[in-house]
Amino acid sequence: MLGKRFSKLGTREQAGLLVSCVAVALLLIDNLVVQPVVRSYDALGADIKVRQKELAYAQGVVELEDEIRERFSSVEGVLGKPLPEPVAIDLMKGRIDELAKGANVLLFSMKHRPVKDMGFYREYAVEIGEFEADETGLLLFLHSLRTEESIYRISKLEVKPDPEGTLVRGSMLITRVSMPPDVG
Numbered sequence: 001m002l003g004k005r006f007s008k009l010g011t012r013e014q015a016g017l018l019v020s021c022v023a024v025a026l027l028l029i030d031n032l033v034v035q036p037v038v039r040s041y042d043a044l045g046a047d048i049k050v051r052q053k054e055l056a057y058a059q060g061v062v063e064l065e066d067e068i069r070e071r072f073s074s075v076e077g078v079l080g081k082p083l084p085e086p087v088a089i090d091l092m093k094g095r096i097d098e099l100a101k102g103a104n105v106l107l108f109s110m111k112h113r114p115v116k117d118m119g120f121y122r123e124y125a126v127e128i129g130e131f132e133a134d135e136t137g138l139l140l141f142l143h144s145l146r147t148e149e150s151i152y153r154i155s156k157l158e159v160k161p162d163p164e165g166t167l168v169r170g171s172m173l174i175t176r177v178s179m180p181p182d183v184g
Contacts, residue, residue: 083178085115085122092124092176095150103141105133113173125155125175132162132169145174152176 006014083091089112100107109129116123133141138159145152152174159170 088124088178089115089126092150092174093126095148096126096128096145096152096174099144099148100131100141103133103144104137105131105141107131121177121179123175123177125173128172128174130169130171132167134167138168150176 006017009017093110093112096110097107107128108131111127111129113125113127116125131138142154142157145154153176154172155175156173157170158172159168161167162169
């Protein structure tokens with residue numbers, strides 16, 4: 001049926017109709033095939049560039065591996081050996097008690113707080129609810145904590161003078177960082 005109608009058209013109309021059909025076919029091919037392929041090619045190119053940057057960064061990290069291991073081994077002992085939680089807490093409390101006795105600081109209450117898991121390390125905390133000392137003893141105790149190998153940190157310190165004026169009383173929170181047992 002279309003063939004009869006096409007043959008009835010003049011030569012010029014037949015040529016125009018063929019050219020327009022070819023143009024429509026090319027537009028359909030362009031929109032349905034070529035453009036999606038070009039978009040995926042561009043997306044792949046952008047993804048390749050991102051992956052190349054990630055690879056360059058990873059290669060830099062791999063090149064630094066020996067230096068990182070060396071630095072880690074130099075501070076590994078400072079962070080403390082991985083110990084089970086109750087043992088680490090008891091050791092920390094015992095060491096704090098020893099330092100306090102050495103500085104003539106009386107600790108009336110000491111309890112541990114829950115351990116905070118920070119990913120690659122754990123933070124142990126001991127709360128001293130009440131202590132009593134003279135100013136020199138307190139400063140010596142704080143200095144001992146600061147210079148201790150286990151890297152104790154005073155997170156919170158409250159000090160107030162005793163009403164009699166010879167001593168100071170207060171409370172403090174002492175924290176320590178250690179590696180979890182499953183790391184290392």
